Amino acid sequence: MGRVRDVLPEVTAIRYVAPLREGGSLPGVVEADDLGTYVAKFVGAGQGVKALAAEVITGELGRRIGLRVPRLVRLAIDPVIGRAEPDEEVQDLLRASGGINLGVDFLPGAIGFDPYAHQIAPDEASTVLWLDAFTQNVDRSWRNPNLLMWHGELWAIDHGASLYFHHNWPRAAAGVHRAYDASDHVLLAQATTLPAVDTRLADLVTPAVLSSVVDLVPDEWLTDPAFDGPAGERAAYVAHLSERLTDRVAWLPKAVAA
Ligand SMILES: Nc1ncnc2c1ncn2[C@@H]1O[C@H](COP(=O)(O)OP(=O)(O)O)[C@@H](O)[C@H]1O
Ligand SMILES: [Mg+2]
Incomplete structure (x- = not known):
């Protein structure tokens, strides 16, 4: 029997708000079913799943050694939340990102x-x-x-x-x-x-x-x-x-x- 493994909390995206244009990977701001607002880092982005794994390992290690790192969550996305999104690049990204993505607690005004x-x-x-x-x-x-x-x-x-x-x-x-x-x-x-x-x-x-x-x-x-x-x-x-x-x-x- 394996030991019990800790997992990140999971939330579900309910609304795509806006892309964060300054980021190379086109992260987006989304609202989730816990009333939280998150920066979504998409599993379908060019950087792929390894970039997301690195976000979790290095980010959570940073937290363990005393740095402030925004809370990380498993962000479940159903691509239908992008149906009304006019930007085709965003549409494509959401279509490629069904399932578990990374959510980073959004720091408003940072x-x-x-x-x-x-x-x-x-x-x-x-x-x-x-x-x-x-x-x-x-x-x-x-x-x-x-x-x-x-x-x-x-x-x-x-x-x-x-x-x-x-x-x-x-x-x-x-x-x-x-x-x-x-x-x-x-x-x-x-x-x-x-x-x-x-x-x-x-x-x-x-x-x-x-x-x-x-x-x-x-x-x-x-x-x-x-x-x-x-x-x-x-x-x-x-x-x-x-x-x-x-x-x-x-x-x-x-x-x-x-
Ligand atoms: N948790 C956050 N709260 C507020 N703004 C954020 C947050 N995460 C990212 N941003 C903004 O979005 C930009 C892009 O995000 P980042 O994680 O750096 O993505 P990329 O991998 O595309 O560079 C950041 O430079 C910052 O301006
Ligand atoms: Mg960046």
């Missing part, structure tokens, strides 16, 4: 983080950089920080480009010790407490914690043909990330001059 305008604590900046280096997230650049300010606090979004090793499982082991190029990272200069944060997170992020966040990826997105089923794919994520964790000197960015 604005994009601006490193010149917004002050954040060194420990928080260091924690973001640590997460990105560990998961090889390339989407935290100056041009495209994927950080929001909401009620005066920092929120991390859009982790779909992390964990790129999962695009090629047969060769994934070659990337376990790969260094992270932080030169373009939006918080590099603020991450002045990275060594201390690393020491703390190395104790906090155990294989059990990694298992618990990988558990949250819906089975529906774990369909890589390299595995017999979701259980094997989950185990591969946990093994890869656990091993990466044992060689932090390989990937932790070096301290930057103040």
Whole structure:
């Protein structure tokens, strides 16, 4: 008998509100049957199910290490909610996205983080950089920080480009010790407490914690043909990330001059 696995809460989309044009993957704002408003990241978007798996694993790990990440849910979509939508691109996307999508709690009025305008604590900046280096997230650049300010606090979004090793499982082991190029990272200069944060997170992020966040990826997105089923794919994520964790000197960015 397997152990009981935690799952993300599930809601059902009842109305498509609007596309978020600034996003490359054409996420949309939807209303759901729990009266919540969510950013929908669609299973039928070009980035595919792996981007959604990365959103869950890296986003939920971020939450475990103390970052603010909007609540994530399984978002059930019936493509009929797009029937009245005039935009053909959106129609196509909804048609390709029946079933379980990712819902990200919508933060109304949030604005994009601006490193010149917004002050954040060194420990928080260091924690973001640590997460990105560990998961090889390339989407935290100056041009495209994927950080929001909401009620005066920092929120991390859009982790779909992390964990790129999962695009090629047969060769994934070659990337376990790969260094992270932080030169373009939006918080590099603020991450002045990275060594201390690393020491703390190395104790906090155990294989059990990694298992618990990988558990949250819906089975529906774990369909890589390299595995017999979701259980094997989950185990591969946990093994890869656990091993990466044992060689932090390989990937932790070096301290930057103040
Ligand atoms: N939870 C959210 N609350 C408010 N705005 C959001 C939220 N998630 C995304 N956005 C807005 O939508 C944009 C695109 O979303 P993002 O997740 O970055 O998608 P993409 O993968 O297409 O870049 C973000 O840059 C941000 O402006
Ligand atoms: Mg983005």
